[in-house]
Amino acid sequence: MFGYYCNLALRSFRRNRMLTALMVLAIALGIGASMTTLTVFHVLSGDPIPGKSDRxxxxxxxxxxxxxxxxxxxxxxxxxxxxxxxxxxxxxxxxxxxxxxxxxxxxxxxxxxxxxxxxxxxxxxxxxxxxxxxxxxxxxxxxxxxxxxxxxxxxxxxxxxxxxxxxxxxxxxxxxxxxxxxxxxxxxxxxxxxxxxxxxxxxxxxxxxxxxxxxxxxxxxxxxxxxxxxxxxxxxxxxxxxxxxxxxxxxxxxxxxxxxxxxxxxxxxxxxxxxxxxxxxxxxxxxxxxxxxxxxxQIVPGDVRLQVWLAFGFLLVCLVNTVGLLLAKSLRRASEIGVRRSLGASRKAIFAQFVVEAGAIGVAGGIAGLVVALFGLWAVRQAPSTYAELARLDPAMLLTTFVLSIAATLLAGLLPAWRATQVMPAIQLKSN
Incomplete structure (x- = not known):
């Protein structure tokens, strides 16, 4: 079923390319900004001598x-x-x-x-x-x-x-x-x-x-x-x-x-x-x-801590916008959902379909967000501060980028997915 849901997501993206692009862009900007500042914070607040720092x-x-x-x-x-x-x-x-x-x-x-x-x-x-x-x-x-x-x-x-x-x-x-x-x-x-x-x-x-x-x-x-x-x-x-x-x-x-x-x-x-x-x-x-x-x-500079909070605030704004776009998309597909429900699809299946679509947007947003984060870290390395050259994405932060992107979009997709399950098939078939 997962492959079937992925196929439906791909078809949906093709039908609503502009809307999909806006959602991917919103996630990419939020993730890119968050991971740039989080990576800098991670580097500066790390354990300089792991395995021995407690002795x-x-x-x-x-x-x-x-x-x-x-x-x-x-x-x-x-x-x-x-x-x-x-x-x-x-x-x-x-x-x-x-x-x-x-x-x-x-x-x-x-x-x-x-x-x-x-x-x-x-x-x-x-x-x-x-x-x-x-x-x-x-x-x-x-x-x-x-x-x-x-x-x-x-x-x-x-x-x-x-x-x-x-x-x-x-x-x-x-x-x-x-x-x-x-x-x-x-x-x-x-x-x-x-x-x-x-x-x-x-x-x-x-x-x-x-x-x-x-x-x-x-x-x-x-x-x-x-x-x-x-x-x-x-x-x-x-x-x-x-x-x-x-x-x-x-x-x-x-x-x-x-x-x-x-x-x-x-x-x-x-x-x-x-x-x-x-x-x-x-x-x-x-x-x-x-x-x-x-x-x-307080070895981590105060401005770095502030930037992390501001970046995650920006990510929250991007997620709110993504929720709105996903809701608009689900409303536009009410007739499609009604037909699927009338043919026997359960609410659970509809919910899973929309969550998979949100996850796919998260993957695309994570890839684009990685590009934004790499550019952001390059910009940080041009700064005159002594820690600037340390701002590089390590494997742990690379994994965090995708985990955060997918988790954020899945979270953003819960409300639209639940809203899609509330579509009454009889009303949609009658209106058609």
Missing amino acids: LFHVQLDPEPMTGYMAGGEPSRNMTRFDSETLLHEARGKRQAFMTGGFVALEPEGGTPYFTDARYTTGAFFPMFDAPLAFGRGWSAQNDADAARVAVISAETNQKVFGGGDSTGKTLRIDGNAFQVIGVLAPWRPTPRFWDLNLDGFETLESVFVPFSAAMDAELSRMGSMSCWGDSSGIDSNARNAPCAWLQYWVELDSPGDAAAYRDYLLAYSEQQRQAGRFVRPANVRLRDVRAHLDHA
């Missing part, structure tokens, strides 16, 4: 003075160097790493120096964040302790500076300092770049990674947020005991269930520091996993 936690303490204190207020996203190095040394998690951003000059051999982003971190960064290495390795805890002049570079930097291939063992000059390349990352772009949301989370990966201790020893240029308090004039804000928060601290736990015990450890640490006179505020800590950290930071 990676961002740590926040509150070492600031009582000035401006509000009970239960949100502490700084950043940590002091003293607290970061102390927690790293105590090593209460499976892995832990702290870091900050940098902006350095790379000097290719025989090439023109150029400025690029860097990350100063500790050796556990690479296994913690599942950084894929194409060549070589990351550095060890001993390298951290020795302030070893070693570096791991991105695939793009490897191609630009060394022409690609295995460049481990080669020398890279960073801000005039010689560093030995010990690792080359495979192409990798976590979206968003969640480990430091003080910077743009949708920028490309940092070009070079070096040990934090070596960066401080070489006095490499730093980039990122820093807040200081008290009498910090005349002191080195990067010093271990400086009253400044500027480092991001992450810990990996064996399981999500270990978070409560680690939070208790942070509370105890805060109380210990308060008794020592370093902290003056009551213990106030935060421990959020990756998804909670991103949600709290």
